Amino acid sequence: MTTTTVPTVAALALGDDALALSHRLGEWAGQAPVLEEEVALANIALDLLGQARVLLSLVGDEDELAYLREERAFTNLQLVEQPNGDFAHTIARQLYFSTYQHLLYAELASGDGPFAPLAAKAVKEVAYHRDHAEQWTLRLGDGTDASHERMRRACEALWRFTAEMFQPVRGLDADLPGMESAWLESVGDILRRATLTVPEGPRSGAWTAGAGRQGLHTEPFGRMLAEMQHLHRSHPGASW
């Protein structure tokens, strides 16, 4: 063990992001539009769960943190807790988040901070997630009229959750403003190639600017946690 102090707030924020999104993707199992996507979505969910476990373990016991905290103590982005919706919503959420995660982990991997070892491994996984989201954004945006319309609606619906990713997080030593412009450029480029336009609405609202990071979540998140934590909480102290 090194003597590096783990920035607890940052580790929890990144860990909760991965945990919540992994859970949402896990809900797709057995429901995907094509078998190849059963494999791909489960694969991405597993990568994220792996990241969550490493990050939460930096802070404490992974299961205590995942199963015994209440909604107000979770600091994940509101973006990742959003319900799956249709496949376009899931892909838009993946596009926004994986682009952010890829930029963030690439930067963390290149430094020598406490997250560098995790980031070095995760950045490879996230590059695959980003590619998957990009390919599907292109297919749906530039596919049929119906898929274009669904993808357009999904991109717009989730747009207001995207500014939160670039709010400062204590202990996260990354150039978030610089990352924000790179994110806008990258996502904008993919949307244009997908024959979609960059949404015009606000990227945050009174409640979405940094709210998830402060433990202020959207309503579906509480139900998600109820389902996730129920069994663990029903058997206090048991090991599994």
Place this chain on the structure above:
Amino acid sequence: MATAAAHDTARTQAYDARDSADGTGGDTAAYERAFDSAVAADDRIEPRDWMPDAYRATLVRQIAQHAHSEIIGMQPEANWITRAPSLRRKAILMAKVQDEAGHGLYLYSAAETLGTSRDELLDKLHTGRQKYSSIFNYPTLTWADVGAIGWLVDGAAITNQVPLCRCSYGPYARAMVRICKEESFHQRQGYELLLALSRGTPEQHAMAQDAVNRWWWPSLMMFGPPDDESAHSAQSMAWKIKRHSNDELRQRFVDICVPQAESLGLTLPDPDLKWNEERGHHDFGPIDWTEFWEVLKGNGPCNEQRITQRRQAHDEGAWVREAAAAYAHKHTGETGAMGA
């Protein structure tokens, strides 16, 4: 190798026969001889080889049913992904369900070598013209069911499937080699899950015992009807698609499970289960074949739910597959690999 040489000769004869045939099947007898000697020599039949129509139909039916079982089989386990009680167990379960989708993909590919298509087979599943394993019509009511499925259901599947690694049809046999490796891993994980519960709190132990009570008999039914009522068995064994009878495999499974249950600290719900010194096997009680046939006819606890969810996923995904095809058409001039 003598068997390979025999098969080469047989195959050459078959090709010669085909070349000299008038294209109307007048030389079927020569093809049949080549096929029979390849099977007799324990060699593999490959997609381009001549094969009897009934052999092809049997394989399509069996491989499709196997593929369908993998993808319907995702549902009872996926039912617990969002409620898995620890992150480690959640990761294991997600990986397992992902493997099952992968097994479905291998098996549809193997079936496609026989001249059908995944879309056609899925359509037959969705319209009830092809079946899947009846075991997946039972519900997963507690977390321990995930362990019981791993230990008993995957255990029964492995007992059935290991001999298929030597099946006479090459693409099926090769798919089974890969699948069996992963299945035996899942089976050990299921056993380990039950062991943790059995050694856990009294509530966890009771949960494990209840799951084993509910899954034991349906697992024994996975080997199919008794030998004297099995419609396809004799022909499948002659063709070396099948290597052992249903009852032989069922007995083998019981003999494997008894000591495992003991070391798990769990009992099997059969008062007639006991070692028979004379036979060198365990005797076990009668199976409720009425229940088996009812589930097979569609009257099990989850038949309706399973097929409805599968159809729904397929129908709701139609626009996605259409988008992928349209995009591929625009950008590569191909119709795309996603089907429609």
